[in-house]
Amino acid sequence: KKAFPSDYRCGYVSIVGRPNVGKSTLLNHILGQKLSITSRKPQTTRHRILGIVSRDLVQAIYVDTPGIHGEERKAINRYMNRAATSALRDVDVILFVVDALKWTTDDELVLEKLQKTALPVILVINKVDTVDDKAALLPAIEKLSKRMNFADVLPVSALRGHNVDELHATVGKRLPLSPPFFDEDQITDRSQRFLAAEMVREKIMRQLGEEIPYELTVEIEEFKQEGKLLRISACILVEREGQKKIVIGDGGSRLKLIGTEARLDMVKLFDRKIMLSLWVKVKGGWSDNERALKSLGYSS
Numbered sequence: 001k002k003a004f005p006s007d008y009r010c011g012y013v014s015i016v017g018r019p020n021v022g023k024s025t026l027l028n029h030i031l032g033q034k035l036s037i038t039s040r041k042p043q044t045t046r047h048r049i050l051g052i053v054s055r056d057l058v059q060a061i062y063v064d065t066p067g068i069h070g071e072e073r074k075a076i077n078r079y080m081n082r083a084a085t086s087a088l089r090d091v092d093v094i095l096f097v098v099d100a101l102k103w104t105t106d107d108e109l110v111l112e113k114l115q116k117t118a119l120p121v122i123l124v125i126n127k128v129d130t131v132d133d134k135a136a137l138l139p140a141i142e143k144l145s146k147r148m149n150f151a152d153v154l155p156v157s158a159l160r161g162h163n164v165d166e167l168h169a170t171v172g173k174r175l176p177l178s179p180p181f182f183d184e185d186q187i188t189d190r191s192q193r194f195l196a197a198e199m200v201r202e203k204i205m206r207q208l209g210e211e212i213p214y215e216l217t218v219e220i221e222e223f224k225q226e227g228k229l230l231r232i233s234a235c236i237l238v239e240r241e242g243q244k245k246i247v248i249g250d251g252g253s254r255l256k257l258i259g260t261e262a263r264l265d266m267v268k269l270f271d272r273k274i275m276l277s278l279w280v281k282v283k284g285g286w287s288d289n290e291r292a293l294k295s296l297g298y299s300s
């Protein structure tokens with residue numbers, strides 16, 4: 001077994017904040033690889049997902065979470081809030097991500113949860129690339145700093161990578177001395193099947209209008225290694241017949257585009273040739289049915 005130096009640091013870092021502040025984009029940039037799916041839509045991230053970064057005698061295990069939000073009407077939303085709230089416990093450092101230009105009641109909700117924790121919280125002010133006058137950020141930072149005692153405050157751009165390495169270095173210093181928990185070449189706790197389903201869901205989230213994505217899920221039906229080729233077959237589950245038509249598009253055009261883009265992501269992620277087939281099925285009521293959620297792997 002490999003011996004690690006006694007000054008090795010390792011620990012968990014959760015990334016919390018309301019939907020759409022850029023949590024998953026930030027994780028992907030730190031990892032240097034797209035792992036967690038992103039889009040302009042809230043509720044893109046539905047599951048807790050680990051992104052593991054091992055370098056310079058530090059292993060930081062980032063926990064990307066669905067955003068914490070006020071709306072808990074449907075079972076899927078309650079599931080997502082549970083997944084996000086549990087990330088406030090059993091970690092070593094918390095990154096509280098906010099949008100440099102926009103503070104909402106959902107941010108307020110997250111702040112209230114954070115005020116109760118004794119863990120170090122680093123305030124990450126994201127999307128600074130959208131702010132022309134950087135000095136304008138100072139009053140907002142000062143106001144927030146009065147609300148709780150942040151371990152650090154860092155303005156970043158997750159999209160452009162501005163200050164992202166600095167953030168990772170800041171995190172590293174706060175992790176406890178410990179040998180790594182995971183293999184140093186492992187980047188996530190999630191299976192390739194799970195990641196494949198997520199890549200398909202991302203394309204749908206990005207391509208479809210407001211009405212559909214929240215009510216849709218992707219199931220991998222086949223995931224088979226055949227020599228140098230990965231054969232993947234995925235089924236997109238929607239709630240209504242009309243939604244099925246929209247996902248498929250005129251003459252299958254939209255489904256084809258979803259497949260083409262998802263396949264490219266899979267080639268990068270798995271470093272293999274990919275044969276991807278997609279299907280669409282109607283499965284009513286899954287997003288509001290606790291048992292159906294469990295059968296689809298949404299167990300917290």
Ligand code: GDP
Pocket residue numbers: 017018019020021022023024025026037038039040041042043044045067126127128129130156157158159160
């Ligand atoms: P999450 O819901 O917090 O995980 O947010 P996402 O990572 O899915 O990002 C939400 C949207 O914000 C996406 O369209 C991202 O491209 C965009 N975004 C994320 N970070 C930045 C940033 O630093 N600058 C800008 N301009 N957009 C960003």
Ligand code: K
Pocket residue numbers: 019020038039040041042043044045
């Ligand atoms: K999002």
Ligand code: MG
Pocket residue numbers: 023024025037038044045065066067
């Ligand atoms: Mg996300």
